[in-house]
Amino acid sequence: MLTAHYLHRLPADYDLNAIRTRGKARGALWDAAPELYFKGFLLREAGKHGAIENSYSSLYLWRSDQAFADFLLADRYRNVTNSFGRAQIETRLVLDAHRGRAQQAQFVFEETTDIARDADLGQVFAAEVAQNKAAVTRPGIVAAVVSLDTLNWRVSRYLLAEHAQARPSDVAIAYEVVHLSQPLLHTLPEGQST
Structure with a gap:
């Protein structure tokens, strides 16, 4: 499994309703994509949920x-590049992914943490997996994913949630979910309370 995430910064006067309309219209094209657990069409609006600028992004769990x-060979990324240019796509190896009991993601929260140079990697990975498994059992959580960037040695945690109150910390980046395509989300293992 891997995550892929890219972001496009938007001008301050950009019509964000156009992004909402685009996400809902294009989202239907992804609702039955093979080999895709989910794709989030995500928006950050300056002045809301801690955002200082507008941006549009997509988060995939493949x-x-x-x-x-x-996806790249089928040239599906062309729709993005034609409208917004080519963004850097951050791909990461998934350490753990589970679905929660909630159904309707309104937010995605992202936390990225550097792994200390002298850290015991086995312990770090085990702790991240345990934290992810605990996070997904919280009320209002649709899914939780933790992934690893081996180039920069950092972990990224993604929490798909029904409400803003599920924000895991003050440093978590909050994205509004414009549309969540979830063709295979139901096949992820469900988080279990211990």
């Missing part, structure tokens, strides 16, 4: 690296 390659 079943395999080949599924992501197929």
Whole structure:
């Protein structure tokens, strides 16, 4: 499994309703995408939920690296580049992914943490997996994913939630979910309370 995430900064006067309309219209095209657990069409609006600028982004959870390659080979990214240009796509190896009991994601929260140079990687990974499994059992959580960037040695945690109160910390970046395509989300293991 891997995550892919890219972001486009938007001018302060950009019509964000156009992004909302685009996300809902294009989202339907992803609702049955093979090998895709979910794709979030995400928006940050300056002055809301801590955002200081407007941006539009997409977050994918792919079943395999080949599924992501197929997305690129099928030239589906062209729709993005034609409208917004080519963004850097951050891809990460998934350490753990579970679905929660909630159904309707309104927010995605992202936390990224550097791994200390002298940290015991096995302990770090085990702690991240345990934290992810605990997070997904909280009320209002649709899914929780933790992934690893081996180039920069950092972990990214993504929490898909029904409400803003689920924000895990003050440093978590909050995204409004314009549309969540979830063709295979139901096949992720469900988080279990211990």
